[in-house]
Amino acid sequence: MNKEALIALGLTPEQADKVIEGYGTTIPKSRFDEVNNAKKQLETDIASRDKQLEELKKVDAAGLQAQIEKLQGENATAKQEYESKLKDTQLSSAIKLALTGKVHDADIAISQIDKTTIELDTEGKVTKGLDEQLKTLQESKPFLFVPEKKEQKYKGWDPASSNLDKDNPQDIGSNFAKEANSKGAPAEKALNPWGQ
Template sequence: MNREELKALGLTDEQIDKVMAAHGKVVNSTKDKADKVEGLESQLEDYKTQLADRDTQLDDLSKQVKDNADLTAEIDRLKDENKTATADLQKKLETQAFDFALDKALTGAKVKNSKAIRGLLDMDTIKLDGETLKGLDDQLNGLKESDSYLFEQETEPTKPTIVNPGNPNGGTSTGDDDPFAAKLAKYN
């Protein structure tokens, strides 16, 4: 929605400025989150590439040296390191997925400050199940009751009052309230 469309709806410049400011906040917030997601996706691709490269190196080494005991031990050591690195990577990915789902849920709940809310949540009871967070809704509902100032209040936007130009009474004046008509009546 742009300024011309809002002006066509009959809004004043002041109302248009307020609408555009509110819309700008929403757009900037959404853009920041989209940038975060893109960064996480690129990290994920980098980690997958690193794991594939390690697996290829280990396979190549094991094919080249099957009889040498020292190299076999080195390969076993590298395989163990690779398993550990894979487990660490999986843990990081799960943590990132959890954090992303939590940020998304907090944004959907119209939280003013997600860092403050995170400090009040019992993270041990919140579990990620697919794309949903179990145990979060109950805690958020409790916080909405006890600390409602942490959440944006939903207000219905006021509709502008449009007044037609000319006589707003529609010409139904009796003449009693018009001083000119009263003076004119004296002389008739």
């Protein structure tokens, strides 16, 4: 409270001066609570930090260093395993792509191939090592491979080129057409539909 507030309460100016001299100005309760809560929080924080410091005193620095080194080793091993699995996956995918249409089951064929001798280019295509192994595998286990389709030529008469006269190429359809057109002509001029 200040002097004006004391006078408003009914004190004389002299009395208000004496109260202020004896007690000074008062602090609002909200400000007091704010400062008091901050003090309590600081005391709690200091106690918590003191406890943490005591726990840190108990920690063995050499033990921590050993644990850090162990974790670094585990991380390095995990990274190598990840890179190995990634390389194996890329290699398997490239081999499957190269075997597409050549084998019945790519997974079985891949299990029979030594992946360590196969090399890939920067685009992930097989460049070396697969053809030799496939040749050997095809000789030892031909049942894994899809037989190559050979062009089949049927033996016998080829209707499109049935006429043996190369100078006058005609097919049977042409001969029948000529036969139909020559109806009514004398028998000696009638054409044989078989080209004879």
